[in-house]
Amino acid sequence: MMNNEIYYGCENPESVSYLEFGSINIVEGKKDIWAYWQNQTAYDLYMFARYARDLFEFRKYIENTNYSVLEFNKYVLNSAHTKIMDYLFKYAGLLTIKDGGAVCESGSSLYGWIEEAIACDYTFFEGKNVKKISGLHYIGSDIAEMMNKGAKALHSDYKMDFSDKYTLVTTIDDICDRITDRLALFYGLSVSIRYAVRNAEDLVKIAEKTDLSIYNRLSLTFDEETKVNIYGTGKTVYIVSLPELVRQLELGGFNAKFCTKNMQREKDGANTVRASIIISKEEETLTQFINNYETCIVKCGDIPNVEAGEWLDIKELG
Numbered sequence: 001m002m003n004n005e006i007y008y009g010c011e012n013p014e015s016v017s018y019l020e021f022g023s024i025n026i027v028e029g030k031k032d033i034w035a036y037w038q039n040q041t042a043y044d045l046y047m048f049a050r051y052a053r054d055l056f057e058f059r060k061y062i063e064n065t066n067y068s069v070l071e072f073n074k075y076v077l078n079s080a081h082t083k084i085m086d087y088l089f090k091y092a093g094l095l096t097i098k099d100g101g102a103v104c105e106s107g108s109s110l111y112g113w114i115e116e117a118i119a120c121d122y123t124f125f126e127g128k129n130v131k132k133i134s135g136l137h138y139i140g141s142d143i144a145e146m147m148n149k150g151a152k153a154l155h156s157d158y159k160m161d162f163s164d165k166y167t168l169v170t171t172i173d174d175i176c177d178r179i180t181d182r183l184a185l186f187y188g189l190s191v192s193i194r195y196a197v198r199n200a201e202d203l204v205k206i207a208e209k210t211d212l213s214i215y216n217r218l219s220l221t222f223d224e225e226t227k228v229n230i231y232g233t234g235k236t237v238y239i240v241s242l243p244e245l246v247r248q249l250e251l252g253g254f255n256a257k258f259c260t261k262n263m264q265r266e267k268d269g270a271n272t273v274r275a276s277i278i279i280s281k282e283e284e285t286l287t288q289f290i291n292n293y294e295t296c297i298v299k300c301g302d303i304p305n306v307e308a309g310e311w312l313d314i315k316e317l318g
Contacts, residue, residue, distance in 0.1 A: 001161075011193060013076045016038050016039055017038065017039055017042050017043060018036065018037065018038050018039075018042050018282060019036070019037045019038075019041075019042035019045055019046050020033050020035065020036045020037075021033070021035045021036075022034050022035075032044065034223045040144065043143070043144055044144050044146045044147070047109065047144065047147065047153075047230070048110070048144075048146060048150055050080050050159070050292075051080060051109040051112050051147075052110060052150070052154075054079045054080055054115075054116075055110055055112040055114050055154065057075055057078065057079065058075060058079075058112065058116055058118075058119045058188065059115055059116035061075050061119050062115070062119055062122060062201070065122075066104070067122045067123050067126075068123065068237055069123055069124075069299055069300055069302065069303065070302055070303070071123075072084075072119060072120070072123040072303075073214070073303050075119070075299075080109075081189075083262070084135065084300060084303060084306060085261070085262050085297075085306065086189065086216060087116050087120055088186075088293055088296045088297065088300075089214055089216045089276060089293065090105075090113055090114070090116065090126075090187055090214070090216075091116065091117050091120040091121070091292075091296065092289055092292040092293035092296065093185050093187055093212060093214045093289060094117050094132070094133055094276070095129060095131075095134070095292040096185075096212060096285060096288050096289045096292055097136075097184040097185045097211060097212060098184060098211075099132050099135060100135055100136065100137070100181075101137065101141065101181065101182075101183075101184025101185065101211070102137040102138075102139060102179055102181050102182075102183050102184055102185075103136055103137070103138055103140075103183070103184055103185040103186075103187070104139040104140070104163075104171070104172070104175060104183060104185070104186050104187070105139075105140055105141070105186075105187045105188065105232050106141050106148070106168060106171065106186075106187070106188035106189075106192045106193060106196050107141070107142055107143070107188065107189060107191070107192025107193075107195075107196075108140030108141060108142050108148070108151060108162075108277055109142060109146070109147060109151075109242050110147055110151045110154060110264070111138055111140050111151035111154070111155055111160070112148050113138075113187075114133065114134075114138065114155060114158065117133045118130055118133055119136075120296070121133060124295070124296045124299055124310075133299055134157075134158065134185075135159075136159075137159045137160075137161070137179070137181070138155070138158055138159065138160045138161075139160070139161045139162065139163065139175050139179070139183075140160070140161075140163075141160050141162065141163045141164070141165065141171045141196075142162075143166070143195065145164065148162040150162070155158050161175075161178065161179070161267060163175055165203070166195075166196065167196050167197070167198060167208055168193070168196045168197050168198075168202045168203075169198070169202045169205050169206070171196070172186070172205065172206050172209055172210075180211075182209070182211065183209055183210045183211070184212065185210065185211065185212050185213075185214070186206050186210045186212070186213045186214070187213075187214045187216070188214075188215050188218075189213075189216045189217065190217040190218075190219070191237070191276065192216055193218060193219070193246050194219050194231070194237035194238060194239070194268075195231075195235060195236075195237060197240060198226070198238055198246075199237050199238070199240065199241070199244070200226070200227045200240050200241055200245035200248050200291040201248060202245040203215070203240065204245075204248045204249060204252050204254070207249070207250065207252065207254050207279045207280070207281070211280060211281075211282075211285060212278065212279070212280045212285050212286075212289060213277075213278065213279040213280070214276075214277075214278050214289075215276065215277045215278075216276050216317075217262065217263075217264060217274040217275065217276060218240065218274065218275060218276070219237070219238075219239045219240065219267075219268045219272065219273075219306060220238045220239065220240050220242040220245070220272065220273050220274070220275060220276050220317070221239075221240070221241055221242060221268070221269075221271055221272045222242055222243070222272070222273070222318070223241060223243075223271055224241055224243055224244065225241055225244070226238055226239060226240050226241045226244070227239035227241075227268070227269065227272070229268060229269065237268075239268045239269070239272055242270060242273075242317060245314070246314055249314065253281065254279055254280065254281055255279070255280055255281070255282070255283045255286055256277060256278065256279045256280075256314040257278050257286055257290075257311040257312060257313060257314060258275045258276060258277050258278075258311070258314050258316075258317050259276040259309045259310070259311055260309040260310045260311075260312060261281075261307045261308065261309030262275075262276050262309065263275045263276075273317070275317060277314065278290075278311075279292065286311075293308070294308050
């Protein structure tokens with residue numbers, strides 16, 4: 001059973017997350033609140049509905065068979081993550097790994113990744129990889145037991161497992177203790193990684209147990225030590241030291257690149273950047289990922305503000 005104080009909020013929070021449901025009488029100018037929730041309960045009720053809506057919408061797109069990049073982007077713009085590049089980072093990762101591999105997402109959010117990837121495949125490759133996507137072993141980790149249970153219930157035909165650990169390293173250790181195959185892919189997006197990472201060493205430990213690691217808008221500081229901040233939800237987040245990460249990756253013999261697009265500067269304070277990072281022992285794996293990603297990006301020619309950018313060595317990130 002998950003410890004909700006660890007996962008969401010604490011005994012003495014700086015702030016709390018909340019959700020309220022009510023009505024506003026626009027004639028009388030009166031607001032009524034019918035229900036109010038905080039922290040974990042608020043997260044469960046809001047996020048479950050938010051990601052379930054996306055999941056069902058992408059299933060509708062798949063069933064309609066009107067596949068085009070422009071049509072797909074309409075669904076993306078109405079989803080929780082409105083940037084088509086966010087979907088393509090994950091999808092390119094699935095195309096890169098071997099058939100039948102195990103994949104893990106930190107912050108798996110009902111595992112709508114599956115519907116998103118299948119929608120991507122019909123859009124960009126005429127459904128040629130749907131069988132591969134359906135045959136992968138999906139392992140999720142979220143900050144809510146309700147989300148993990150929901151993901152399994154909504155994907156009963158898929159091989160699926162979950163971890164209830166609350167840091168990246170403990171999650172990966174838990175997974176590797178329970179599966180026999182090497183973890184082919186690890187993926188994390190932005191805030192889900194800021195909650196679960198603790199330092200550069202965590203990312204290196206994951207790389208040691210994974211063929212390919214993808215971090216979409218990983219939060220980094222140019223300082224020598226990892227920064228610890230309080231996020232708006234009241235939870236603690238960690239901003240990894242880029243110099244320390246570079247040193248440890250070099251010592252471990254890893255290849256790592258970042259994308260010059262889809263970056264955000266000083267969102268986590270002065271001297272910080274959020275950048276999309278890929279890590280692997282094998283240079284060829286990174287090359288294959290980039291080729292898959294750029295193939296999709298080229299097909300997005302009619303979508304505004306979509307640019308491939310360059311993939312440069314992480315040492316050049318500045």
